[in-house]
Amino acid sequence: MQIYRHTSKALNILLSREERLVYALCREEISDVLLAERTHLPLDVLKGILASLLEYGLIETVAGTQSTPSIKPEESDPLAPFKAQLFAALEAELGTKAEKYRSEIEQKQSLAELEEWSHKLVLKLRLTISQKAADALETRIKTLFT
Amino acid sequence: MVQVLLAIGVLLMLYNTYVGFGLKGKAPGGIIGERLSQLNIFIALFTLGYLVVGVLTWSYPPDTVLVILSLILLLGAIFVFLVLRLVQAVLAALEG
Numbered sequence: 001m002q003i004y005r006h007t008s009k010a011l012n013i014l015l016s017r018e019e020r021l022v023y024a025l026c027r028e029e030i031s032d033v034l035l036a037e038r039t040h041l042p043l044d045v046l047k048g049i050l051a052s053l054l055e056y057g058l059i060e061t062v063a064g065t066q067s068t069p070s071i072k073p074e075e076s077d078p079l080a081p082f083k084a085q086l087f088a089a090l091e092a093e094l095g096t097k098a099e100k101y102r103s104e105i106e107q108k109q110s111l112a113e114l115e116e117w118s119h120k121l122v123l124k125l126r127l128t129i130s131q132k133a134a135d136a137l138e139t140r141i142k143t144l145f146t
Numbered sequence: 147m148v149q150v151l152l153a154i155g156v157l158l159m160l161y162n163t164y165v166g167f168g169l170k171g172k173a174p175g176g177i178i179g180e181r182l183s184q185l186n187i188f189i190a191l192f193t194l195g196y197l198v199v200g201v202l203t204w205s206y207p208p209d210t211v212l213v214i215l216s217l218i219l220l221l222g223a224i225f226v227f228l229v230l231r232l233v234q235a236v237l238a239a240l241e242g
Contacts, residue, residue, distance in 0.1 A: 124240045128173035 151216035158223035
C-alpha cells in the first residue's frame with residue numbers, strides 16, 4: 001500500500017479527466033487502496049495514472065510498503081492491510097473476544113462496506129459491551145479510514 | 147377477581163425477571179448493559195413487592211381499592227414486559 005499527496009509544484013499541464021480526479025483526491029494524504037475505492041477505477045488504470053502524476057511531479061509518495069508506486073493488480077485482496085489493521089485495533093480493545101469478528105471482517109468486499117461495518121460495530125460495542133472500548137476503537141477507525 | 151389479577155401480575159413479573167437476567171448475558175456492558183443491571187434490580191424488587199402484596203391481601207374481601215391496586219400492579223407488570231421486549235428488539239437489531 002502506498003500513500004500519496006500533492007507536491008508543491010503548480011498544475012500547469014493539461015490532465016485527463018481521470019488524472020484530474022486522482023490529483024484532486026491527493027490534496028490530502030491518501031492511500032492507493034482508498035483512491036481505487038473512491039474513483040472506482042480499475043487498479044491497472046489507477047496505477048498508470050499515479051505513475052503519470054508522479055512523473056509530472058504533481059504528486060509524491062509519502063509512505064508505503066513497496067519501493068515503487070506500483071499497485072499489484074494481481075493482488076487478491078487490496079483491502080488486506082485495512083482488514084489487518086482493523087482486526088489489530090479490535091484485538092487491542094477486546095482481546096480474545098475480537099476473534100469472533102475475524103470472519104466478518106474477512107467477508108467484506110469493499111472499503112465502504114468495511115467502514116460501514118466498523119461503525120456499526122462501534123455502536124454495538126458502545127451499547128452492549130463497553131463504552132470505553134467503543135470510544136478507543138472509534139478513534140482508531142477514524143485514523144484508519146481517513 | 148383481585149386474586150386472579152394479582153396472580154397474573156406476579157407470574158408476569160417472574161417471567162420478566164427471567165427475561166431481564168437473560169438479556170444481561172447478551173449485553174454485559176455498555177449503555178444497555180449498565181441500564182439493564184439497574185432495571186433488573188428494580189424488576190426483582192418489584193416482583194418481591196407483588197408477592198408481598200399478594201400474600202398480605204389474599205384473604206381480604208374484594209373491594210374497589212383492592213381491584214384498582216391489583217389492576218395498577220398488573221399494568222405495571224405489562225409495562226416492564228414491553229420495556230424488555232423493546233430491549234430485546236434493540237439487541238436483535240444490533241446483532242443483525
